[in-house]
Amino acid sequence: IFIEILDINDNIPTFKEHSIKIEMAESTPPSTRFQLLPAHDDDVGSNSRLKYSLSSTSDDNLYLTTTKHFDRETIDRYDLEVIVSDNGTPRLSSTLQVEIRILDINDNPPVFYNDTYRFYVLENTTIGALIGRISAYDLDDGVNSNITYKLLHLNIIGNALRTVNSNIISIDAVNGDVLLESVLDYESDKYYHYTVEASDCGVPTLSAYTQVSILVQDSNDNFPHISL
Ligand SMILES: [Ca+2]
Ligand SMILES: [Ca+2]
Ligand SMILES: [Ca+2]
Ligand SMILES: [Ca+2]
Incomplete structure (x- = not known):
């Protein structure tokens, strides 16, 4: 007597875990493949022939393949469901x-x-x-969005344009507060002009620049000339 034991589809294909977390850099290019652990099915033949949806598959490997560029500033998380089914009857x-x-x-x-x-x-x-206060924002995250401020150079415009070494103002590197650092005199210099740099702390650093004008306002500090 020859007894052939036929498989019935009594095993569900299962993944080792119910859920997984994957981290991908924002700069990951399209067509990058991430390998996932394949599901397992204890049956034989078509009862264990597995097919995945939402994935490209080969015989024994399961991959997620990126199809587009990411932008963390727009979407920072994706939730997907990978379905595995065998080829038995009924399909599990x-x-x-x-x-x-x-x-x-x-x-x-x-x-x-x-x-x-x-x-x-x-x-x-x-x-x-x-x-005054100078302020910038940065759409990135963490150190990539931490900003420091810096004065670049100073041109005084009184009657002529010139550059001086001593600073009339300072800027707080962290909060952008602009503080007066020197005595002003409207009669000699009415206008100061600066370039301020804002840099993030990413690698490499990205920077932006703005122009800052300080306009000195007259106060009544000169005695009137009296002619006799
Ligand atoms: Ca099965
Ligand atoms: Ca981006
Ligand atoms: Ca970013
Ligand atoms: Ca940035």
């Missing part, structure tokens, strides 16, 4: 939850809230006074 299947986190890349420079800045300061303002 199970699912794998896949959470994809898009990791930030420094692809946005800082942006100033204003195109240019103009501060009016009375000439008798005390040294150390807050005369």
